[in-house]
Amino acid sequence: MESISLVARKQCDALWQQSFRHPLVQGIKNGTLPLEQFRFYIKQDAYYVREFAKLHGMAAAQSDDADVVATLLKIGLGLAEGELQLHQKLFQTLEISEQEWKTFRPAPVAYGYISHLYHVVSKGSLGHSLAALMPCPWLYYEIGLQLKDARPKEPIYREWITEYSGEGIEKNMEIERALWDETSRSASDEERREMIHIFMQSSDYEYHFWEMAANLKDWPTYGKGENAYGQKSTVH
Template sequence: MKFSEHLRKKVDSIWEGSFSHPFVTGVADGSLPIECFRYYVQQDSYYLSKFAQVQSIGAAKAKDFYTTSRMAYHATTSYEAEHMLHEGFAKELGISKDGVIVVDNPAPTALAYTNHLFSAAYKGSLGDVLAAILPCYWLYWEIGEKFKGSSPGVPIYQKWIDTYGNEWFGSLVKEQIERMDAYAEQASEEEKRQMESIFITSSKYEYMFWEMAYTLEDWPI
């Protein structure tokens, strides 16, 4: 069994929770209140800016020039593809300032999740970086595949589903899965245990991110 397959089995119940979360199903069937999606786009814009930085740290930690170039490319695509998508959403939702989404106060979950990514990246190896960021890639791809035939009847929701179910995004996910498997083949058992722990934590945060948006999470004080 490949390391990625082992991890996927480990988080199956967590990911099933994401698939059935009312935020995700609400996007798929069009029933999600638009204010929840608006809040999600704002917080996800903050998240993606930090996600790209973590990808860049991975580029710096790579041992070969090709991997450095590919991790840097992934950081670039986080802006050019996903962030640009959110900018389009922001204009429709009326949450941008001069074309830029401004998030002065990230939600507790958004801040905690990105801090988890930075902790894994700064303290660990390229393997830890990949374990931290892969649940975001991979889970979104599976959501896109799972709900590909959905017709929410809300154009902005349809665009979100279509983005993560397309072949180009799938190719990026597969590349990072293969990269993590290649790294794991050379890693010690202790390293793989650490990667597993990081991957599971990121998967939990993915679920919490839906909950954060669905409940419009705010600081209690």
């Protein structure tokens, strides 16, 4: 029987190809992406990574194996320290102030993606949790491989490519992939189908994350001091 990760990857290939070809990804590669779109993306991604790190702590609590617990906590800590340091550096370059970040609210797709992850992880099954969490590092690793030789003129895009084509993301991805395969080895056919479905849901959110940033898709009238009904907002 093929490993669950390999089956899931094959079933999601068409969707992942859309991410590889997405104008935002190609714009980073070629250095042609408008900085306004990248700026919007980085704020959403910083929110995502912060929550993604915490979700690894929740997933770690689902195992009684000390090695598994330590592995997931280490990955979560690495995310919190590594990628968030990158985001902080990019925040400075993009002139995203502390006040702007303090008042930031995630856009619908980013909020929906994280809500999806919390929903799955809250159910308490490590195999299902890893199915939900895996597409992010795995997809970014493959994007990093495709972009690693690119030399866009915009320095901020070169930094982003360097981060996601490094050895660290590959190592963590392979560790989590092996853990998912091992955890799911004794799963029933129905459980495997459910996990693959969850993997596909997360993969779909990954694609729409690019779409969100490319189209600057935020809440209606968000940030204009009015709600969707044209009234002044009193919510802070």
